[in-house]
Amino acid sequence: xxxxxxxxxxxSVQEAxxxxxxxxxxxxxxxYYLFWYKQxxxxxxxxxxxxxxxKQQNATENRFSVNFQKAAKSFSLKxxxxxxxxxxxxxxxxxxxxxxxxxxxxFGTGTRLQVTL
Amino acid sequence: xxxxxxxxxxxITATGxxxxxxxxxxxxxxxxxxxxxxxxxxxxxxxQYYNGEERAKGNILERFSAQQFPDLHSELNLSSxxxxxxxxxxxxxxxxxGGLTDTQYFGPGTRLTVL
Numbered sequence: 001x002x003x004x005x006x007x008x009x010x011x012s013v014q015e016a017x018x019x020x021x022x023x024x025x026x027x028x029x030x031x032y033y034l035f036w037y038k039q040x041x042x043x044x045x046x047x048x049x050x051x052x053x054x055k056q057q058n059a060t061e062n063r064f065s066v067n068f069q070k071a072a073k074s075f076s077l078k079x080x081x082x083x084x085x086x087x088x089x090x091x092x093x094x095x096x097x098x099x100x101x102x103x104x105x106x107f108g109t110g111t112r113l114q115v116t117l
Numbered sequence: 118x119x120x121x122x123x124x125x126x127x128x129i130t131a132t133g134x135x136x137x138x139x140x141x142x143x144x145x146x147x148x149x150x151x152x153x154x155x156x157x158x159x160x161x162x163x164x165q166y167y168n169g170e171e172r173a174k175g176n177i178l179e180r181f182s183a184q185q186f187p188d189l190h191s192e193l194n195l196s197s198x199x200x201x202x203x204x205x206x207x208x209x210x211x212x213x214x215g216g217l218t219d220t221q222y223f224g225p226g227t228r229l230t231v232l
Contacts, residue, residue, distance in 0.1 A: 033220075037223075043226055043228075044225050045207060046119075047222065105162065105221060
């Protein structure tokens with residue numbers, strides 16, 4: 001079974017600054033995907049970024065980027081130029097590779113990020 | 118907007134009752150997943166359907182059941198409700214071929230309150 005650990009329950013960052021959220025995972029799978037989802041106060045789950053384990057290059061989506069360290073089983077999210085709208089709960093999630101369709105997501109406990117003026 | 122719809126948005130009911138939550142996946146997606154988000158247990162996978170058939174099962178109680186219909190919408194049935202079933206229930210869907218088949222897109226959720 002896979003486990004996902006987010007060791008930072010809460011974080012705070014000032015607007016325009018950079019913040020990094022940590023995530024570690026444990027798995028015996030060799031082929032898998034990692035995701036960051038954002039849950040703002042509206043409670044909607046919004047995909048932020050995804051990373052394929054077979055890719056060495058770190059994924060980037062605008063102000064969001066990841067630092068994927070496969071050997072260390074670490075998957076951190078960096079948010080640059082933080083904006084008030086980034087205030088949300090952030091969940092790290094693991095999914096093992098399946099042929100044909102996705103498999104279940106295993107989530108961490110989340111990090112609550114507050115962006116302040 | 119993810120393209121996944123869920124109804125109702127809110128549901129308030131009493132212990133012992135039965136409710137049905139409905140989900141319509143994104144157009145073309147064959148897989149539907151149900152997740153439960155509660156304060157004490159976080160986000161947990163309940164069950165997955167793929168093109169009408171059960172594909173994977175997680176920590177789903179025997180009092181809960183689900184199905185996926187020929188038009189691909191899915192329903193999650195919760196019966197003999199207990200206070201602890203109060204939670205946010207999410208539906209997600211993913212595609213079958215091409216594009217990001219390995220990514221799940223979530224609906225807005227149904228907030229269930231059991232009194």
